[in-house]
Amino acid sequence: MITMKDIIREGDPILRKVASDVELPPTAEEKNILESMLEFLKNSQDEELAKKYDLRPGVGGLAAPQIGISKRMFAVHFQDFDGAEYSYGLFNPKIVSHSVAKTYLSNGEGCLSVDREVPGYVPRYQKITLKATDLNGNEVKLKLKGYAAIVFQHELDHLNGVMFYDHINKGDPFFIPDNTIACDQ
Structure with a gap:
């Protein structure tokens, strides 16, 4: 248990x-x-389990590099603001298309690997289409928007050696780029 x-x-x-691709089919250990x-x-x-095992809530996801494994795989488990549930273990996820429009969370982002608050807006694509292989070996194509798109991009960044705060404007952390709206409005 992690x-x-x-x-x-x-x-x-x-x-x-930058994490390495997982050779498909994945090994039993990778699964x-x-x-x-x-x-x-x-x-x-x-x-109850979080308290029992002293776990900080993983609000959306966890990428393999966050547990010391430099492979292109991540897990997500969350509900978006409309109550839609997302629960996946994905190998070799990649964005195949995205919107020009961007979005951000008005209260910022956090990360299990970051033990401090980093104030600022993290602009991300408002809509993405992501392809990956799931735990059952099926190729999946997910069309994601808003909060779900943000969570998946956050985890994908981990596979590319990027931290969420790398996206925050250094000169003005609360700068809102053109064509960008808050996700939680």
């Missing part, structure tokens, strides 16, 4: 490395790791 002691914190070089990552998210969002 716990907070397994989460790699900012400053570790693995979080800045087990991804299933454990999904289990961590579910456990961290369960109040």
